[in-house]
Amino acid sequence: MDTTRPSLLLRIRDRGDTGAWRTFDAIYRPMLYRFARAYGLAHDDAEEVAQHCLTVISDRIGEFSYDPKKGRFKGWLRTLANNRVRNLLRDRKEQQAGTGVFQKVQKCETPPEEVFDEIWLEEHLWHCLRELQGEVKESTYMAFQYYVIDEWPIEKVCAELNMKPSNVYTIKWRLTERVATRMKELMDGTG
Secondary structure (H helix, E strand, C coil): CCCCHHHHHHHCCCCCCHHHHHHHHHHHHHHHHHHHHHCCCCHHHHHHHHHHHHHHHHHHHHHCCCCCCCCCHHHHHHHHHHHHHHHHHHHHHHHHHHHCCCCCCCCCCCCHHHHHHHHHHHHHHHHHHHHHHCCCCHHHHHHHHHHHHCCCCHHHHHHHHCCCHHHHHHHHHHHHHHHHHHHHHHHCCCC
């Protein structure tokens, strides 16, 4: 898999590498959007946060030198997103104060670092699952989805897909191993 994080960061330095940018956008745009929404931003503001962060990355990736000892990409992205969210919330409060209208802004009780870390992991996992789905037979992925992701009872999965329990267990084991390998490759050096 050629999307290990350090190699993807190197590949997006080339603005012409549309495949790298497509992969990068597929992972990070939803992550940034969800992070902003977790802090109470409306859809349009959350989209703006994601676009702002991706634009900054595009502008500055040429200067980025991957060195885990100096700091990780994840930390830089978290700081970038958190600052943009805070600036939008501050601007909103100033606008509301200026008009005399005060509205309660939703606040997330969880620290931004924890929210970001949770979303980071989930979005990387969903990216791996989307890739895996395109690589296996539909019935194989459906068995995995029903049994592992949706947590259906084994009897229901077998009845729905006309499979034996041993087949479903084998699918679970094989695809779980593939997902774990991909997650390790994808997140290598980013945590």
